[in-house]
Amino acid sequence: MGADWNSFDARxxxxxxxxxxxxxxxxxxxxxxxxxxxxxxxxxxxxRVRRYDDNRRRTAALVKAGA
Numbered sequence: 001m002g003a004d005w006n007s008f009d010a011r012x013x014x015x016x017x018x019x020x021x022x023x024x025x026x027x028x029x030x031x032x033x034x035x036x037x038x039x040x041x042x043x044x045x046x047x048r049v050r051r052y053d054d055n056r057r058r059t060a061a062l063v064k065a066g067a
Contacts, residue, residue, distance in 0.1 A: 015023065031046075038047050 035046060035050065038044070
């Protein structure tokens with residue numbers, strides 16, 4: 001039986017909570033692996049967002065440390 005992907009609860013029809021969590025973790029790991037293969041100067045949107053978040057996190061750590 002195929003899923004009705006247009007329904008609001010399509011995910012819940014086929015996956016248990018544990019399987020859905022595993023799927024989310026696997027997708028995140030796949031995105032991380034793909035991102036690791038990008039060059040340091042890549043300007044795609046995910047890389048720019050990640051770079052911005054990293055810089056913001058480092059700046060916050062410096063401020064918190066009192067530097």
